Amino acid sequence: MTDALSFKYTPFDTSVQINSISPSSWSPVRKSVMTITGQGFGNDTTFLQAYISNSSGNVYKMKILKGNDSELTVGIPGGLPGTYVVNIYK
Numbered sequence: 001m002t003d004a005l006s007f008k009y010t011p012f013d014t015s016v017q018i019n020s021i022s023p024s025s026w027s028p029v030r031k032s033v034m035t036i037t038g039q040g041f042g043n044d045t046t047f048l049q050a051y052i053s054n055s056s057g058n059v060y061k062m063k064i065l066k067g068n069d070s071e072l073t074v075g076i077p078g079g080l081p082g083t084y085v086v087n088i089y090k
Contacts, residue, residue, distance in 0.1 A: 006083045016040045016088050028081050033065065036072040036086065042069050050074045054062040060084075 006025045018038040026032050037069060050062040050072065062074040072088070 008042065016090050018084055018088065021086055026076055028079050031078055034062070034074050034076050034086075035066045036071060036074060036088065038088075039070050040090075041069050041072055041088065042090065045072070047090060048072070049089040051087050051089070052076075052079070053087065054084050055078075056080075056082070065079045 003041060008033070016038065017040055018036055020037045022035045023032070026034075043065040045064045048064055048067070050064055051059055054060060055057040058080065060077045060079055062076060065073045067073060
């Protein structure tokens with residue numbers, strides 16, 4: 001079994017609320033897509049930035065593929081095994 005990237009989320013911008021992320025973990029050797037649901041994202045994703053970061057200080061930008069005010073689809077980059085925090089910046 002390959003170690004996994006595990007995800008959790010914390011609010012950075014209080015106007016953006018994250019309710020759930022899927023998947024909650026993924027293999028670090030494969031890139032994939034994550035769905036983030038919540039509210040306050042806005043309908044123009046050009047004003048948003050999505051990142052994952054870990055306690056070691058590694059920060060990876062995720063590409064926002066599509067979205068609306070309540071759901072975003074972002075690309076998960078590969079990375080080292082560990083637990084990562086998902087943040088959306090507006």
